[in-house]
Amino acid sequence: EEAEALANRVAIMAAGTVRCLGTKLELARRYGEGYSVFALPAKGTSVAHLTNRLKQVAPSLLLARFDASGCYFSAGQDVDVAALFEFLLTAQTSKMLHHFAVSHTDLATVFLRIAREAEEEAAKDAMVA
Numbered sequence: 001e002e003a004e005a006l007a008n009r010v011a012i013m014a015a016g017t018v019r020c021l022g023t024k025l026e027l028a029r030r031y032g033e034g035y036s037v038f039a040l041p042a043k044g045t046s047v048a049h050l051t052n053r054l055k056q057v058a059p060s061l062l063l064a065r066f067d068a069s070g071c072y073f074s075a076g077q078d079v080d081v082a083a084l085f086e087f088l089l090t091a092q093t094s095k096m097l098h099h100f101a102v103s104h105t106d107l108a109t110v111f112l113r114i115a116r117e118a119e120e121e122a123a124k125d126a127m128v129a
Helices: 002-006 024-031 047-057 081-093 107-128
Strands: 009-014 017-023 035-041 062-067 070-075 097-104
Touching: 009 024, 009 107, 017 024, 017 107, 024 107, 035 047, 035 081, 047 062, 047 070, 047 081, 081 097
Parallel strands: none
Antiparallel strands: 009 017, 035 070, 035 097, 062 070
């Protein structure tokens, strides 16, 4: 959290080696899993309808889960963010959604991926030795 708030460039180390270096956005694009989308449908809007409409704008979008608090989607790096925002704003204006949020992969997720990859490399090396 501190690195995201304070740093312009970030280096992530695993197993004593610098594994990646770049700005937060560069690392999120290179090692991230894409975007997270949260949407709270308005009364009368079904999750299936909302999902189908979103998939028209962002075909790679997947419904991760939904509950009383809203719908949580994940989308790959290939999503057209401008088109996604345009749809979400229009859906909110037309009362299909109460509110929404879109976020990019955070540094904690990137760090966990780098650490997992380092562990996998170490396990492979141990098997070879």
